[in-house]
Amino acid sequence: xxxxATLAALQTRLLTITPPNxxxxxxxxxxxPREAVSVANFxxxxxxxxxxxxxxxxxxxxxxxRDDYTVAMYVLVGPRQMALNELHARVIPWPxxxxxxxxxxxxxxxxxxxxxxxxxxxxxxxxSYRIGAIPWADGMYFxxxxxxxxxxxxxxTMG
Numbered sequence: 634x635x636x637x638a639t640l641a642a643l644q645t646r647l648l649t650i651t652p653p654n655x656x657x658x659x660x661x662x663x664x665x666p667r668e669a670v671s672v673a674n675f676x677x678x679x680x681x682x683x684x685x686x687x688x689x690x691x692x693x694x695x696x697x698x699r700d701d702y703t704v705a706m707y708v709l710v711g712p713r714q715m716a717l718n719e720l721h722a723r724v725i726p727w728p729x730x731x732x733x734x735x736x737x738x739x740x741x742x743x744x745x746x747x748x749x750x751x752x753x754x755x756x757x758x759x760x761s762y763r764i765g766a767i768p769w770a771d772g773m774y775f776x777x778x779x780x781x782x783x784x785x786x787x788x789x790t791m792g
Contacts, residue, residue: 636702639783640664640680642741643704646734652676653726670709670769676723676776679707679769683780698789699746706731706760706779713766713773720775727777728762735759735781746784 644664652660661677663670670677682688683705690700708731710723736759739747749759762779 636682636704637665639704639741639745639785640682642744643680643706643781646738646741647678647680647706647731650730650734653723653730667770670772670774676708676710676727679709681705681707686780692789692791693786696789696791698787700785700787702783702785704781704783706777706781707767707769708777708779709767709769709774710776711774713775715775717775724764724776728764728779731762731777731779732759746786748781748783750782 641664644662647662648660650660652658659674661671661674663677663679666681667679670679681704683703686703686705688700688702690698692698708724708727710727711720713720735748739749739759741748750756760779760781762777764777765775767774767776767778
């Protein structure tokens, strides 16, 4: 699998979320970064390979290669100019909604080895997240920035 395929699989999975308190009643999920998002499309999720996060690739035993990377999920619930109490109310349900959808399929249908932190350590986290202002393109939004580790193992010819 590749990063674009992982983002597409996550998009399909996240589109099954029924958004709480929807301003427009639908959820838009972008499987790649966008230069701009439409104010009419809140809530929306932008998926991207996480910027400024260390990733790792290497060769293991028995001819297996491994690519560990992090996907950023930006859940945008409104423009930062809205009242903070309204934005806060909109954002509160999102970490649990993401947890429920992502925990239901930890291999994205067998397309990756696993998502989350905990399969090779005793770490219980599936993803980490931060709530607050999110600068995006030429705007300032409010929402959740979640970081999701992804591990892919693949056959590797070693010489």
